[in-house]
Amino acid sequence: xxxxxxxxxxxxxxxxxxxxxxxxVIAARRRHGxxxxxxxxxxIRGIAADDFIDLxxxxxxxxxxxxxxxxxxxxxxxxxxxxxxxxRILEGLRKAKADAFVYIGGNDTAGTLQILDRAxxxxxxxxxxxxxxxxxxxxxxxxxxxxxxxxxxxRAFLSxxxxxxxxxxxxxxxxxxxxxxxxxxxxxxxxxxxxxxxxLVYVPEEPFSVERLVADIHATLDRFGRCVVAMSEGVxxxxxxxxxxxxxxxxxxxxxxxxNIQLSGGDLGLALQSRLKEEFPKVRARVDTxxxxxxxxxxxxxxxxxxxxxxxxxxxRLRRNAPAxxxxxITT
Amino acid sequence: xxxxxxxxxxxxxxxxxxxxxxxxVIAARRRHGxxxxxxxxxxIRGIAADDFIDLxxxxxxxxxxxxxxxxxxxxxxxxxxxxxxxxRILEGLRKAKADAFVYIGGNDTAGTLQILDRAxxxxxxxxxxxxxxxxxxxxxxxxxxxxxxxxxxxRAFLSxxxxxxxxxxxxxxxxxxxxxxxxxxxxxxxxxxxxxxxxLVYVPEEPFSVERLVADIHATLDRFGRCVVAMSEGVxxxxxxxxxxxxxxxxxxxxxxxxNIQLSGGDLGLALQSRLKEEFPKVRARVDTxxxxxxxxxxxxxxxxxxxxxxxxxxxRLRRNAPAxxxxxITT
Numbered sequence: 001x002x003x004x005x006x007x008x009x010x011x012x013x014x015x016x017x018x019x020x021x022x023x024x025v026i027a028a029r030r031r032h033g034x035x036x037x038x039x040x041x042x043x044i045r046g047i048a049a050d051d052f053i054d055l056x057x058x059x060x061x062x063x064x065x066x067x068x069x070x071x072x073x074x075x076x077x078x079x080x081x082x083x084x085x086x087x088r089i090l091e092g093l094r095k096a097k098a099d100a101f102v103y104i105g106g107n108d109t110a111g112t113l114q115i116l117d118r119a120x121x122x123x124x125x126x127x128x129x130x131x132x133x134x135x136x137x138x139x140x141x142x143x144x145x146x147x148x149x150x151x152x153x154x155r156a157f158l159s160x161x162x163x164x165x166x167x168x169x170x171x172x173x174x175x176x177x178x179x180x181x182x183x184x185x186x187x188x189x190x191x192x193x194x195x196x197x198x199x200l201v202y203v204p205e206e207p208f209s210v211e212r213l214v215a216d217i218h219a220t221l222d223r224f225g226r227c228v229v230a231m232s233e234g235v236x237x238x239x240x241x242x243x244x245x246x247x248x249x250x251x252x253x254x255x256x257x258x259x260n261i262q263l264s265g266g267d268l269g270l271a272l273q274s275r276l277k278e279e280f281p282k283v284r285a286r287v288d289t290x291x292x293x294x295x296x297x298x299x300x301x302x303x304x305x306x307x308x309x310x311x312x313x314x315x316x317r318l319r320r321n322a323p324a325x326x327x328x329x330i331t332t
Numbered sequence: 333x334x335x336x337x338x339x340x341x342x343x344x345x346x347x348x349x350x351x352x353x354x355x356x357v358i359a360a361r362r363r364h365g366x367x368x369x370x371x372x373x374x375x376i377r378g379i380a381a382d383d384f385i386d387l388x389x390x391x392x393x394x395x396x397x398x399x400x401x402x403x404x405x406x407x408x409x410x411x412x413x414x415x416x417x418x419x420r421i422l423e424g425l426r427k428a429k430a431d432a433f434v435y436i437g438g439n440d441t442a443g444t445l446q447i448l449d450r451a452x453x454x455x456x457x458x459x460x461x462x463x464x465x466x467x468x469x470x471x472x473x474x475x476x477x478x479x480x481x482x483x484x485x486x487r488a489f490l491s492x493x494x495x496x497x498x499x500x501x502x503x504x505x506x507x508x509x510x511x512x513x514x515x516x517x518x519x520x521x522x523x524x525x526x527x528x529x530x531x532l533v534y535v536p537e538e539p540f541s542v543e544r545l546v547a548d549i550h551a552t553l554d555r556f557g558r559c560v561v562a563m564s565e566g567v568x569x570x571x572x573x574x575x576x577x578x579x580x581x582x583x584x585x586x587x588x589x590x591x592n593i594q595l596s597g598g599d600l601g602l603a604l605q606s607r608l609k610e611e612f613p614k615v616r617a618r619v620d621t622x623x624x625x626x627x628x629x630x631x632x633x634x635x636x637x638x639x640x641x642x643x644x645x646x647x648x649r650l651r652r653n654a655p656a657x658x659x660x661x662i663t664t
Contacts, residue, residue, distance in 0.1 A: 013498045015491075042498075071494035078499070159347075159628040162403035166345045166374075167410070171624070270602045288623035292503070296491040299631070 003032050006047065006098040007055070008040040010105035010112065011078060012133065013071035013296045014145030020104050020129050021074065022067035025055050038096055043077035043103070044112060047092035048085065070148075071296040076105075081112060086119040093124060100125040106132045133295045136180035145295075149176075150186035152294040153230075157187040160288075161197030161228045168226040169284030170217055170276060173198075174269050176294060178234040178242075181205050183294065187230035197228030204234035208243055210272075214279045221283065233268060233289070247271035335364050338379065338430040339387070340372040342437035342444065343410060344465065345403035345628045346477030352436050352461050353406065354399035357387050370428055375409035375435070376444060379424035380417065402480075403628040408437075413444060418451040425456060432457040438464045465627045468512035477627075481508075482518035484626040485562075489519040492620075493529030493560045500558040501616030502549055502608060505530075506601050508626060510566040510574075513537050515626070519562035529560030536566035540575055542604075546611045553615065565600060565621070579603035 007024055009017055021039070028035045039053040040046035053074065055063075066073045081089060093101055101116070101124065103109050113126045120126070130137050133149035153175055164171050175184040181203020188201055199220045202208050213229070220227035235243045247268060269289040276285040339356055341349055353371070360367045371385045372378035385406070387395075398405045413421060425433055433448070433456065435441050445458045452458070462469050465481035485507055496503050507516040513535020520533055531552045534540050545561070552559040567575045579600060601621040608617040 009498070013495050069494065070491050072498035074498075076498040155630045156625055159402050159630045160624055162401065162630075163345050163624055163628045166341070166404035166406075166408040267602060270599060286623065288621065288625060290625070291618065291620035292492055292495055293488055293620060293622070293625065296495045298487045298491045298494075 002034040002036060003099045004036045004038065004097050005100050005102060006038045006040055006052070006093060006096055007074075007102045008043045008046065008104070009072040009074050009076050009131075010043040010103055010109035011076060011131070012106075013076060014131055014133055015070040015148035015296050015298065016144045017071070017104055017131050018069055018073045019067045020131065020144060022063040024102055024129065025058065025063055026060060029056075038098070039074045040092075042075035043079065043105075043109075044081060044085075044089050045077045045079055046075070047096075047101075048088040050092055050095065052096065070298045078108070080108065081115060083119075086115060089116060090120055093120075098124060100127060102127045102129055104129040104131050106130070106134070106137065110137075133183055134177055134180040135182035142182075146182065148297075148299070149183055149294045150189065151299070152297045153183055153186050153290070154189045156290065156294075157198050157228065157230060158190050164197065164226045164228055167284070169286065170221070170227045170229070170280060171197075171285075172229040172231055172269070172272060172276070172287040174231050174233050174272075174287065174289045176290065177204065177232045179204050181232050181234075184230050184232040195224050197226075198230040199224065199227050200229040200231075202229070202231045202235050204232050204236055207238050208235040209237055210243075210247070210275060214275075217276075217280070221280075231272075244268040244271075247275075334366040334368060335431045336368045336370065336429045337432050337434060338370050338372055338384070338425060338428055339406075339434045340375045340378065340436070341404040341406045341408050341463075342375040342435055342441035343408060343463070344438075345408060346463055346465055347402040347480035347628050347630065348476045349403070349436055349463050350401055350405045351399045352463065352476060354395040356434055356461065357390065357395055358392060361388075370430070371406045372424075374407035375411065375437075375441075376413060376417075376421050377409045377411055378407070379428075379433075380420040382424055382427065384428065402630045410440065412440065413447060415451070418447060421448060422452055425452075430456060432459060434459045434461055436461040436463050438462070438466070438469060442469075465515055466509055466512040467514035478514065480629075480631070481515055481626045482521065483631070484629045485515055485518050485622070486521045488622065488626075489530050489560065489562060490522050496529065496558045496560055499616070501618065502553070502559045502561070502612060503529075503617075504561040504563055504601070504604060504608070504619040506563050506565050506604075506619065506621045508622065509536065509564045511536050513564050513566075516562050516564040527556050529558075530562040531556065531559050532561045532563075534561070534563045534567050536564050536568055539570050540567040541569055542575075542579070542607060546607075549608075549612070553612075563604075576600040576603075579607075 005028055007021060009021065025037045028037055035056065037055045039055045041051045041053065046052060079085070103113050110128045113128050117126045130140060130143035131145045132143050133145045135142050135146040137143050157173060160171050160173060173187070175187065177183045184203050185201055187198045200216050217227045217229070233244065237243055237246050244267065269287040273285065273287040337360055339353060341353065357369045360369055367388065369387045371387045373383045373385065378384060435445050442460045445460050449458045462472060462475035463477045464475050465477045467474050467478040469475050489505060492503050492505060505519070507519065509515045516535050517533055519530045532548050549559045549561070565576065569575055569578050576599065601619040605617060605619040
């Protein structure tokens with residue numbers, strides 16, 4: 001009997017999320033010659049709207065082109081389904097005769113799958129293919145998306161540290177990450193000596209204060225004549241409130257659908273820069289907010305891939321150490 | 333008779349400025365076995381302070397390591413010498429018994445050399461080795477520094493365009509460049525179809541207005557459902573005033589020693605983002621200010637080089653098409 005798998009991508013894109021997509025299709029075809037794989041456009045939104053791309057007939061070569069392209073090729077969504085929406089998604093999956101739904105994404109995507117699984121209450125299989133730039137998924141060392149984003153961050157800080165050796169001053173780079181500091185901490189991955197930046201790293205897991213930052217910068221300037229700081233956009237002041245909420249005037253704060261303060265907009269960086277200008281009037285101080293740059297940055301030249309995140313070898317075959325989830329996706 | 337060359341780096345670093353440094357030393361040694369090459373630390377500041385590194389004894393291998401490292405290895409400066417400072421620099425060059433001074437940098441560096449040449453009025457040779465990320469040096473198609481910075485910008489916009497295909501909205505990336513828009517324009521280098529971003533590109537050479545931007549974004553959203561904008565930090569409103577001065581409140585504006593408004597601080601981006609939020613309340617709108625990231629970003633892995641900017645082949649030999657300035661530097 002022929003099988004049908006639906007696959008989709010949810011949440012923020014990464015540089016390697018299309019490798020999971022291509023890997024799943026290629027592996028599914030290898031194991032089930034007559035498999036049909038339908039890609040839903042913009043995640044669950046496409047399932048509810050009956051908006052699919054049939055990936056079955058794509059050649060391995062075309063899939064490898066997609067795999068080597070950053071960001072979500074099928075389109076993504078941040079929709080979180082309520083009961084009625086759930087009903088429409090399950091109806092879409094049944095109409096497509098899906099045996100399984102593979103959803104590539106992070107925490108929110110996994111939560112959506114759980115909601116769907118409960119609502120389906122039947123034989124359909126829901127598979128989460130993990131993706132993250134935050135490295136905050138439980139029961140993993142890291143999952144695809146983190147390394148490529150970290151690679152951007154560590155290269156950026158290496159470069160900026162050398163820049164600020166040449167023309168000294170204070171540099172703060174603000175890195176994505178609301179609750180998890182792995183990506184910010186990766187800024188320090190290529191430090192070799194005490195003098196190498198980033199000299200200061202602030203993550204959301206530790207309480208932060210501007211007073212401490214100012215004191216730390218003073219001490220670093222005294223020691224090395226420059227100061228390079230890696231700061232997570234999600235650093236929190238005592239009591240757990242985000243620094244952004246603390247520093248940015250109320251009328252300028254933006255909130256998402258869940259009531260969280262939007263952190264990626266540059267406001268935090270600007271508020272910090274004003275403060276540093278007051279505290280260090282004679283020192284060149286610059287704050288860059290990396291924003292969206294780390295998450296899908298395209299390092300590739302032609303067929304070049306970030307090989308330790310590739311689950312597929314250059315001939316389009318699954319690597320021996322490919323994560324089990326790809327196999328799970330096609331054996332349910 | 334043995335010769336002595338002094339070499340230094342001025343102005344903002346780039347990803348490839350050390351290739352010029354290494355190329356000059358290697359070529360000088362090849363042509364004059366007994367040459368002495370002194371690197372001045374932090375440009376003319378090091379000459380005035382008698383602060384040199386003797387590069388003569390560095391092995392070709394060590395020089396190639398330096399060549400493959402982004403940002404100014406000798407340190408840089410933005411000092412512009414007055415008469416007294418000129419006197420100290422010329423005294424420093426005479427003490428070092430310099431036959432020639434090679435200064436690697438952009439417009440300001442060339443201006444400094446002109447000042448020194450006039451003040452010296454003697455047999456010493458002053459050579460400008462061009463460097464730029466702005467591509468604004470006359471009588472060149474491009475000079476080293478532009479391509480590597482442009483490579484960052486075009487990759488960033490390719491990535492962000494794909495990101496905003498996946499999760500639609502408005503994205504504005506603000507790129508360095510006070511008077512020259514080449515770097516911003518390079519954002520469009522990999523566009524292949526009308527739907528590809530950046531959909532809108534604004535450079536300082538053309539008058540800009542926020543009203544026009546808003547109208548252009550409306551039209552682009554109607555057509556493609558998303559809008560990716562590349563904007564130079566130096567765009568000017570009618571009459572030639574920088575947009576930054578126009579949008580940013582007076583008490584927040586920062587000026588450099590020449591009275592120019594500082595453009596790289598993120599204020600422009602934030603002011604724009606507030607404005608976009610008002611104009612497009614229902615659309616996700618994000619403004620990233622690239623800041624320092626493009627200019628010295630380290631794309632290299634191990635010995636990998638941006639080969640079309642490398643003047644030296646992997647064996648440390650000068651390429652046949654190496655710019656004449658390297659030869660000039662060592663034959664005066």
